[in-house]
Amino acid sequence: MQITVRTKQHPHDDAPDTAADFEKLAALPEGPERQALRDELVQAWLPMANRIAMGYRGRGESVEDLSQVAALGLVKAVDRYDPGRGNAFESYAIPTITGEIKRHFRDHMWVLHVPRRVQDLRNRVRTAVKDLSQTTPGHRPTVSEIAAYTRMSEDDVRAGFEALDSFTALSLDAELPGSDDGYALGDALGEPDTGFDLVVDREAVKPCLAALPERERTILYLRFFGGMTQSRIAQQLGISQMHVSRLLSGCCAKVRDEALAESEPESEPELEPEGARQPDPARQPEPV
Template structure:
């Protein structure tokens, strides 16, 4: 069984083997046990380089063993796809392939929130700038302006990158807020749907239609829905029968619904079922 020759004199790293001849032989071999064995030897020879690439991503929320495994997967893909006939060194092809595999792993498995690729790139550049700047600016955190100048980004891009730094993980809604002494948690800060907004829309939509009604009809609607008066009270106020008031109210509501639509006048449509309770048009 041929052994992959190892030489380090033509490579920038001590653990980079000289496998040019082995790759040339691999490309000429047909599928079979001999080719599989040579492929496995090539992968094993380049594993130290793959682990070195994986070490660049330590401290980002993933354990070392998983990083090494993803890097090894990228190395296998690089070995299978590398074409020595193109004249490029294997390492120059393998390093970007392994790096891309690790980055895809972070994008697909580590991000709790879906973040666009552009924002992820900004995050990485801001993170690298922060790491370098904290060594030259002791005692304080670099400012947005300093990060922007160092990373050649705009200040808005830096702010976007800083916001994305915490997107790998999410807080539970039951998490207690920092400095809270009475159990005030994150869920307490979230808003709820406000039905008042729908009421504003309905009132604004019905105003033009109300202006077209006769004055007596507008008075009856005002007393009923804004004055909170019962039909009997309105009848006594205007000197007409309660039955007449009921017919007028029904007619007014039907007219409003016809002009502004059922949604805008949904509240008055229930007049018959709450004749003795205050309401709104």
């Protein structure tokens, strides 16, 4: 019995010898036999896919999900591999599985949608920070140092730094760093201030109120600023309560209409097209 001895160590010591199986798979037509052989090949190379997946653990994704994504990449590699090209299966499968994992991180792990170019900038900046931190311990690399190391512009480096914070999101209920009293991020956010709208409304109606007769202004002041009822206003002015009610309704409607009319943009007069104006009969020449 002749034993074949490998002179060069295989990149995966436990890689199965499936060259003949892949040639057989390529020659088989679609059917149960081909499907069974395909499943056996996927099962045989599954340990390699799991090892590749383990290289991406600790990046915000569970090990089980990484293994499933790597297995999906392995299935694609088995289906697309062509043994007639003369290349080993692992030389085609490893880039396919790695690309599937990277695509998963790019499409499913970002909380905010970031363009592909910015994602690449983020990866280059993250790698550069890691490399430069080893050469200059205790010193955080500056933007100019990273730009010189990666041959990127400083604007691209800043964009990469901003993308570093887009991979995950911080909850508004999360306690801020250094806060001992439970102060959360949501507590630092502002709320709509209705006081600004009140100032705008008051300035809008001020000239309208000034244009009212003195009696109407007095009634409005006593009702809305003095807090008096219509009956007390009627007693003080010596008129009926019904009259006070009508004056209040009329004043409010008038002020409202005038304020709204001033807030609307004035429409420009439409210009007649040249030659459309009718001639003046008075200037018509007398018939000869």
